[in-house]
Amino acid sequence: MMQSLQQKASEWSGVQIADAFAIDKDQTNLFQKLGLQAFINLSTNFYNRVYDDEEEWFRSIFANSEKEKAIQNQYEFFIQRMGGPPLYSQRRGHPALIARHRPFRVTHEAAERWIHHMQQALDTTSDIDDDSKIKMMNFFRHTAYFVVAGVELKDKNQHPCKDAPGKDHACKNF
Amino acid sequence: MMQSLQQKASEWSGVQIADAFAIDKDQTNLFQKLGLQAFINLSTNFYNRVYDDEEEWFRSIFANSEKEKAIQNQYEFFIQRMGGPPLYSQRRGHPALIARHRPFRVTHEAAERWIHHMQQALDTTSDIDDDSKIKMMNFFRHTAYFVVAGVELKDKNQHPCKDAPGKDHACKNF
Numbered sequence: 001m002m003q004s005l006q007q008k009a010s011e012w013s014g015v016q017i018a019d020a021f022a023i024d025k026d027q028t029n030l031f032q033k034l035g036l037q038a039f040i041n042l043s044t045n046f047y048n049r050v051y052d053d054e055e056e057w058f059r060s061i062f063a064n065s066e067k068e069k070a071i072q073n074q075y076e077f078f079i080q081r082m083g084g085p086p087l088y089s090q091r092r093g094h095p096a097l098i099a100r101h102r103p104f105r106v107t108h109e110a111a112e113r114w115i116h117h118m119q120q121a122l123d124t125t126s127d128i129d130d131d132s133k134i135k136m137m138n139f140f141r142h143t144a145y146f147v148v149a150g151v152e153l154k155d156k157n158q159h160p161c162k163d164a165p166g167k168d169h170a171c172k173n174f
Numbered sequence: 175m176m177q178s179l180q181q182k183a184s185e186w187s188g189v190q191i192a193d194a195f196a197i198d199k200d201q202t203n204l205f206q207k208l209g210l211q212a213f214i215n216l217s218t219n220f221y222n223r224v225y226d227d228e229e230e231w232f233r234s235i236f237a238n239s240e241k242e243k244a245i246q247n248q249y250e251f252f253i254q255r256m257g258g259p260p261l262y263s264q265r266r267g268h269p270a271l272i273a274r275h276r277p278f279r280v281t282h283e284a285a286e287r288w289i290h291h292m293q294q295a296l297d298t299t300s301d302i303d304d305d306s307k308i309k310m311m312n313f314f315r316h317t318a319y320f321v322v323a324g325v326e327l328k329d330k331n332q333h334p335c336k337d338a339p340g341k342d343h344a345c346k347n348f
Contacts, residue, residue, distance in 0.1 A: 006267030017267065024260040086198040093180030093191065094317065098273035099324045143268065150273045 009146035020142030022135045031084030038127040043075040046121035058113045098150030106151045111144040183320035194316030205258030212301045217249040220295035232287045272324030280325045285318040
């Protein structure tokens with residue numbers, strides 16, 4: 001049976017879906033708690049690491065994007081997703097997380113490297129408290145593998161609704 | 175130059191992005207304003223029309239999905255997107271609007287038919303006020319064509335970052 005995207009994301013990331021979306025729990029509004037500047041600092045910290053990565057294969061994924069644009073896209077998405085104003089959608093439309101990552105080689109290794117830099121960036125962004133860091137990291141880790149799972153569906157040309165035996169069942173679970 | 179997804183969506187739908195995302199404006203929280211039952215009523219109304227559509231080509235798009243599941247997926251997404259609790263993500267993960275529509279033939283004609291039924295459903299859901307209906311319909315119309323634009327990228331195998339001349343520029347705008 002075809003696994004759903006978020007089942008795959010949980011299995012690969014080791015983060016259960018309830019923990020991944022603890023950023024949405026009642027009383028949690030990370031944008032109100034942390035403020036705009038913390039998100040700008042985090043994304044700047046993150047992309048400084050990415051664009052300086054000693055691993056050329058990872059750095060090259062971002063070679064066609066301007067760093068300043070990458071930073072803005074990221075913090076606007078995080079702010080919108082974590083309780084703040086919909087800055088991202090007002091400028092670029094729906095996040096469409098999987099579709100917008102289709103141009104890139106989003107492998108398991110790339111997800112791990114992304115997570116590595118984000119963990120470092122979180123650890124060195126002083127205006128984010130420890131409880132928020134844990135919630136955010138669970139969201140990031142799960143989301144990274146959610147994107148891997150979504151992009152893999154294309155790469156393998158293995159869409160559940162095409163050719164597969166038991167396709168009706170698979171389609172319902174996608 | 176490659177148009178961005180939301181530029182295409184605006185052109186095809188006739189809805190500017192600021193109007194499409196007026197559901198997010200300050201002071202607008204459609205979930206708080208309308209309540210859970212209005213969203214359930216709307217999606218039930220909508221899918222009753224879809225599953226009874228006299229147009230077999232459109233009805234058949236949904237033939238592999240159970241109506242009750244389709245209704246729940248839709249109202250949970252709408253509630254989450256319009257200011258309510260993240261029911262959809264807690265159950266299914268990120269909306270991933272384009273990726274989750276990839277199995278279906280999301281043509282311009284299908285978008286128009288979807289919009290037609292949604293307009294009828296909105297018009298006959300009495301617990302939604304006129305101002306909210308306008309905001310919601312702009313969001314729905316723009317989003318329908320956003321999905322068409324995203325799915326077309328795959329269908330034509332025309333991803334901006336593959337093969338195209340001027341690909342660097344295109345990738346930045348995707």
